[in-house]
Amino acid sequence: METVIAFIIIFGSLVTFHELGHFLFAKRAGIMVREFAVGFGPKILGIRKNETLYTIRLLPLGGYVRMAGEDFDTVQLQPGYRVGLIIGETGEVEKIYLNRNVANPDVLFLETEASDLEKDMFIKGYDDEGQLVRFNVSRKAVIYEKGQETLIAPYDRQFESKSVGQRAMAIFAGPLFNFILAFFIFLAIGLLQGVPTYEPIISEVGSNGPAQEAGMEKGDLVTGVNGTPIETWQEFALVIQENPGVPLQFEVERSGTRQILEVTPKTVTEKGETFGQIGVTYTSPVEKNPLKAVAFGAEQTITWIKRIFELLGMLVTGQFTIDALSGPVGIYKATEDVAKFGIYSLMNWAAILSINLGIMNLLPLPALDGGRLLFFLFEAIRGKPIDKQKEGMVHFVGIVLLMVLMLVVTWNDIQRFFFSS
Known part of the structure; x- marks a missing residue:
């Protein structure tokens, strides 16, 4: 049970800090963050604060920050579609109901003729009396559909509206924060345990x-x-x-x-x-010195970054095979072994895992942060973005291949730790 708790705390912390990097730099660029999730799968807990839903999900194997404008999450009202509107005191639309049956006497129903919920921010259509009316839409308007609430994202709050540099930084910040977390863990070890002389x-x-x-x-x-x-x-x-x-x-x-x-x-x-x-x-022997602890944190972070890149080089050159890789099962087993040596060993292990997570995400592979950064580089060189459907297809294929790789690595872990003689 202690190993399970240690694994969840360590992996949850690494994922949370990784996603925090994405979140902070997205907000800094003015991008609306719809959800900050730790874990995948069904939602266990969700708290909404301002425009962001913070969730904890069932499978503690990752996380994500869902930004406005990604994955085609914007709402398009087709001509002829009947919607219900709540008009605020300023005369702007504050709520849009896509359900046809809304039990609210304040709702004004409209058969849409034209709308723009991203740039010009308006809805135009025919009311129940057949008159053509036009309303401006509030930048903070909420869309209701089948019990779900979606905050409107004006175009200037969407991911794609930002410069290549701002988008790249929002993506790069995730791995960057993993390196920063590793530094602070090593720093804490140096302050609490002392710096080896x-x-x-x-x-x-x-x-x-x-x-x-x-x-x-x-x-x-x-x-x-x-x-x-x-x-x-x-x-x-x-x-x-x-x-x-x-x-x-x-x-x-x-x-x-x-x-x-x-x-x-x-x-x-x-x-x-x-x-x-x-x-x-x-x-x-160890020495407790704050300045040396800072140097120790930086030195260990750089050392482990170099070591992991060396291991990746060995994988590329065939010096060891995919059988040597470990997935969640292998990481869990290693966490169990490391935990036997005490809290400082666990902290050291967490720092190494954080660096590993950062580097793995920076690999120029589809669906990973590095793959997205590669597309931004192409965009900067070409002067225009890659077609979104083509990019989406590349990332989809990448996700499928990564899932296959994860299954293979997990199966290898299971055979290694549970069926090996």
Whole structure:
């Protein structure tokens, strides 16, 4: 149960922050946001505030920000269509009923002749007395149809009315916020747990290993190897790994005194690779310093961005196959394993997942943020947008292919974790 809660909190937070990026930059550009959803599928909870409906949906596997003008969500009143109107004190239409039977004595029924609910904002038609009348429509008018309320979106509040730069930023902001979230998680780890100093201090010395035989003790600070200064544990470990069976002169500080210890790393072969080991373990000392915590947050974020891009490069070049990829089941299982090591490990895992989510969304594939950004680039180069029907078809095909990929990856996860011997 704890794993389920941790998974929902982590994944829900990543999705919420991702969609928050889209939401904030859409609002900044003046785009009407109809819905801010966390999850997919049936609605569990919905709260409307101003012009946006905030919802939590059943499947915690994603989310979306629905902007006005996307997915052909605008209402078109065809000539001859009978509508009911509520006229406000200013003489403008404030409510439009598309249902033919409305039990409200204040409703004025009209047989539409012409209308424009996006730019000129008017409705013209014949009333019940056969007279042709024309009304201006309020920019905040609401359309009612089959129990659903839809706020009118004037063209200047729609996604497509904005410049290429504004639209691109509203889309790019989602992945950007995932990177920002990762930075703040790493920053929190640095502030709460401390920043690793990576000093080469021996944490434990194993029994009957080369280090113990040479007289190395817990707490020894390694300052050099064969006359070369050593400043970090990574440098120390690399020297050992690269010199199996080679005698090494270690310079160590112990209780304020300098000592020289000769250690010969034993040769170890695993998965076809040979390296050296001396039988010590390491836990990096930490330092609580706000400025270093900020640097640590930035450094870890950049490091993991590079690592994930390296893994993507390996996938493209065939160094590992699709079988190595993990979907929701794999992420859940990994979350279960990471949770055993405590809250800071979970936080670190959440930051890595956030970066991964940001990068995956930036891939130039249809239906992903990166795919949409690619279309904006084409539009900027051509000087005019791609035909919306053609773009919509490309994204539809992309969604289908992504769903197939998700099913394949999920099936691989199920076989790996539940049916493997």
